[in-house]
Amino acid sequence: MKKLSNTSFKIIYFFLLYSSALAQEPFLEIRPYIAPSYEQYPTSQHVDHHHPYSNVADNLFLRFDGIQFTDDVIFPECISGSSCYDGHAGIDYYMPFDTPILAPGSGYVLWASFSAPADPCPGGITPNGDQGTIIIAHGNDYFTVYLHMNPPLNVSVGDNVETGDTLGFTGNTGCAINAHLHFEVRKENWFFDTSEPYAVDPFGWWNESSDPIEEIRGNRSEWLWVSDSLIDDGDNGFQRFKGPDWTYLSSGFNNDCWAAPPTNDPEESRHYAIWVPHLDSAGEYNIEMFFPANVDAVTGAIYEINVKNEDGISNTTNVTVNQNSNPGNFTIITTLDLPAGSKCSVILRDVVHDSSNGANVVFDAIRFTNISTTNISEDTPAHIITDNINIDSVYPNPFNASTTIRYSSLRLGDIYISIIDIAGNHINTIYIANQIPGTHLYKWMGTDYLGHHIPSGIYFLSVESSGTRKTRKILLLK
Numbered sequence: 001m002k003k004l005s006n007t008s009f010k011i012i013y014f015f016l017l018y019s020s021a022l023a024q025e026p027f028l029e030i031r032p033y034i035a036p037s038y039e040q041y042p043t044s045q046h047v048d049h050h051h052p053y054s055n056v057a058d059n060l061f062l063r064f065d066g067i068q069f070t071d072d073v074i075f076p077e078c079i080s081g082s083s084c085y086d087g088h089a090g091i092d093y094y095m096p097f098d099t100p101i102l103a104p105g106s107g108y109v110l111w112a113s114f115s116a117p118a119d120p121c122p123g124g125i126t127p128n129g130d131q132g133t134i135i136i137a138h139g140n141d142y143f144t145v146y147l148h149m150n151p152p153l154n155v156s157v158g159d160n161v162e163t164g165d166t167l168g169f170t171g172n173t174g175c176a177i178n179a180h181l182h183f184e185v186r187k188e189n190w191f192f193d194t195s196e197p198y199a200v201d202p203f204g205w206w207n208e209s210s211d212p213i214e215e216i217r218g219n220r221s222e223w224l225w226v227s228d229s230l231i232d233d234g235d236n237g238f239q240r241f242k243g244p245d246w247t248y249l250s251s252g253f254n255n256d257c258w259a260a261p262p263t264n265d266p267e268e269s270r271h272y273a274i275w276v277p278h279l280d281s282a283g284e285y286n287i288e289m290f291f292p293a294n295v296d297a298v299t300g301a302i303y304e305i306n307v308k309n310e311d312g313i314s315n316t317t318n319v320t321v322n323q324n325s326n327p328g329n330f331t332i333i334t335t336l337d338l339p340a341g342s343k344c345s346v347i348l349r350d351v352v353h354d355s356s357n358g359a360n361v362v363f364d365a366i367r368f369t370n371i372s373t374t375n376i377s378e379d380t381p382a383h384i385i386t387d388n389i390n391i392d393s394v395y396p397n398p399f400n401a402s403t404t405i406r407y408s409s410l411r412l413g414d415i416y417i418s419i420i421d422i423a424g425n426h427i428n429t430i431y432i433a434n435q436i437p438g439t440h441l442y443k444w445m446g447t448d449y450l451g452h453h454i455p456s457g458i459y460f461l462s463v464e465s466s467g468t469r470k471t472r473k474i475l476l477l478k
């Protein structure tokens with residue numbers, strides 16, 4: 001990749017001085033393409049969070065959610081369906097040739113050309129001619145980069161573009177084999193340098209440790225798309241990894257959803273998706289998933305809900321859900337306190353609970369409903385709410401192989417039984433949809449959400465329904 005001439009650089013430098021004074025929240029209004037009516041273009045590669053330096057292989061790939069891959073999925077093998085490649089600083093969207101590429105936010109065209117690609121190409125592939133490249137400055141120290149475009153480009157250096165303007169069309173020029181859009185978000189620097197990554201990951205960083213890109217560059221990965229509190233599978237806030245065998249189904253919310261075969265082995269996982277809402281205000285939210293009717297869905301889907309704190313560190317809650325419950329409707333999978341903005345993600349993988357049945361993990365719409373305000377509406381004044389749930393006994397306690405929870409509920413409703421360790425980590429959540437009022441027994445085998453046995457120690461067991469939660473301390477001794 002060539003750098004710009006000195007003359008162009010001076011012009012751009014003054015632009016940067018001016019634009020950096022305009023402090024703005026980072027956001028992109030749309031994705032850089034129009035989602036087809038029945039699907040979105042899935043992601044085929046992510047930013048390498050561990051080492052996003054071009055052309056430098058360290059045999060370790062860290063995805064946007066902190067999942068680590070080593071040599072067996074390093075480029076070019078990952079073209080066939082894994083999730084990486086080493087030293088990747090962008091998001092690759094898999095899409096057909098000549099798909100219109102749109103400006104995801106307003107900005108100024110800094111670079112639009114066909115020029116020599118990286119040499120050598122990552123993964124040792126042969127360059128496919130000069131690479132079509134566009135770079136846009138968004139006036140807030142953020143730059144977006146578009147690679148592998150087909151001729152002709154629709155914009156020239158110096159153009160101002162508005163959200164949704166067509167920049168050009170997808171291709172496989174430069175270091176590319178298949179037609180795809182390499183989309184990159186950079187902060188504070190727009191030019192390419194193979195040893196200096198400026199990548200910001202528009203998927204954000206959802207692991208329980210600090211953002212590796214922030215450690216390298218001082219710019220934290222964030223979710224940059226403006227989204228909504230209701231996210232369907234074709235919307236801005238939903239991203240689906242390409243994977244080898246997805247099925248599109250004309251069922252579910254808006255009559256569409258995606259399904260993938262389940263696995264019990266995390267090493268075999270090849271499908272996942274992420275939903276990220278933008279929430280107007282902080283508060284207590286019901287997180288609701290839509291489950292389509294007439295699909296042989298799994299009974300043990302595992303939803304990972306990540307909530308970022310001010311330091312950019314995520315706390316993860318795992319909820320095991322029967323996707324056959326309440327078909328054709330939204331179902332509450334959990335209730336959490338959430339901050340305003342895009343600080344929460346829900347990730348669903350094809351890895352299911354050991355005891356799960358059913359042929360499809362289903363990926364459909366998700367909805368976030370703020371219940372902080374609805375709780376104090378006139379028809380349900382706070383003083384007449386009585387406790388809906390009670391833990392009658394947990395026996396034995398301390399326990400070894402298993403313990404049985406006896407609890408009572410006053411009203412028909414969804415029940416959540418959660419196991420939390422003393423550090424506050426959610427070990428397991430058992431979800432029971434539409435349980436009738438009465439006394440119930442649940443036998444817990446001392447396992448986490450994957451069905452693995454957990455170590456000895458003190459845990460908190462909580463039973464929750466209709467906004468009421470009761471908690472007991474329990475002791476596992478081995």
Ligand SMILES: [Zn+2]
Pocket residue numbers: 045088090091092181182183
């Ligand atoms: Zn790429």
